[in-house]
Amino acid sequence: MTTINGLVIDLLQNILSRLPAFPFASADCVSCYWNDVCDRVLSRPKLSSACLSNASLQVAVEGVLNKVLSEPIRPQFAIASTSHLSDLQEITSKLSSKVPVIINHSCGIIGRDAITDEFKEVYYTRWKNGEKGIMLTVGFVPGLKVKSISFPRQIEDPKTFVIDQFVTDIWEFSTSVSGHRSPACIMIFSVVTSCERSMFPRICVGVTKRRIHSFGKEEAKWMTSLVFHRILPNFGGDEFLHVDGVGIKTGDTFRYYCADSNTARSSVSNLLRSFKQRSVNGSDNREVSGGLIFTSHLRHMPLLGRPNADSSAFLENFPGVTFGGTICPEEIGRGYLIAQ
Structure with missing residues (x-):
């Protein structure tokens, strides 16, 4: 009873x-x-997100803040993707000073409108007409510790940024906070000068590189990785392949990559459908509590005219689940079809 x-x-x-x-x-x-x-x-992970476009960025910020804080949540982190990099102190003042807030310059926003609750993708061409937009996501995951680390606004020489030292610093920090060397997740945001970059097709070669290296006190061992180089427009004929960057030599093994919107969308749909099926039949005990999307505006271009082109795969498989994100100039991540 x-x-x-x-x-x-x-x-x-x-x-x-x-x-x-x-x-x-x-x-x-x-x-x-x-x-x-x-x-x-709040016993399960939770995301609360909203987006809004308005002639006044302040009005848009106030609208998304009221929406994401209209339900129970203990903010552990906040990601704000905005059309204009300006002082968004209102976001940090509404949240605890201990909550990491990341402000990302965006080429567009994806999510549910804070006023109409309509799901939409707003591309940056609309912002040229005077509108300003923002997408705000606040997250809570029980037991998760979140920390933001900032780097200099400008690196004069990219060669001075030592990725090995960066990884070592992440390991040391993660160990000091959680006792585990590898963090649960790393998200990297970088600043770009403009959303309107060259519209040449994103065709690349991935050159296989092998080297001996070690992290910390580990024993040195061979490491294999791919270094990506963009293929430049060939104005001198088809006899040679013009590649951006240095470090390629005769005899290097490389893979040839050509961006294809339909293939990208199909692979995402298959991945989400498979994940949903495993969750439903009980073979996977993980549950989808929310989603973040980072999509390239270069891929978005050929998909214009299709409603919710980039987000439809998630909406079809997980209706009702909080989902939002940003349209980026570029994105970095591990591939689904090729795990690189």
Whole structure:
């Protein structure tokens, strides 16, 4: 039989789960009993996101803040993708000073409108008409510790950025915070000067490189990686392959990459469909609580005219799940078809 105490807990949980973020935070501090109930409300990972376009960036910021904080959440991190890199102090002032806030210059935004709740993809050409846009995502994952690390705004010589030292620093920091050398996730954002880059097709060669190296006190060993070089327009004929960058020599093994929007979308759809099927049939105990998308505006160009072209695969497989993101000048990530 259900006890009175059980009914009280269920009733209190029902009430607290309807509170906006700030009243929920206050309720969290009432007592240990209420804190335990709040923990039950937020026992699973949660994303809260919204986007908005407006002639006034301040109005857009206020709109997305009101939306993402209209439900219970304990913000652990916030990602703001905006059309204009300006002072967004209102976001940091509304959240705790301990919450890392990443502000990303975007070529477009993807998500649900803070006013109409309509899912949309807003491309940067619309912002040329005077509108300003922002996409804000606030995340909470029980037990996760989030830290943001900033680098100099400009690196005069890219060769001075030592990736090995960067990885070592990440390992050392992760170990000091969590006791585990490898973090659960690394997200890297970089600043670009313009969304309007060369519209030449993104055709690349990936050159296989092998070298002996070690991290920290580990024993030195052979490491294999791909170094990507963009193929330049060949104005001198088809006899030679003109490649951007240095480090390629005769005899190097390389793979040839040509960007294809349909292949990219199909691979994402297959991946999400497979993930959904494994979750439904019980072969995979992971559950989708939300999603972030980072898509290239260069791939977005040939898909213009199709509604929600980049996000449709996620919306079809996980309707009702919080999902949003940004249209980037470029993206970095591990490939699905080729794990590089």
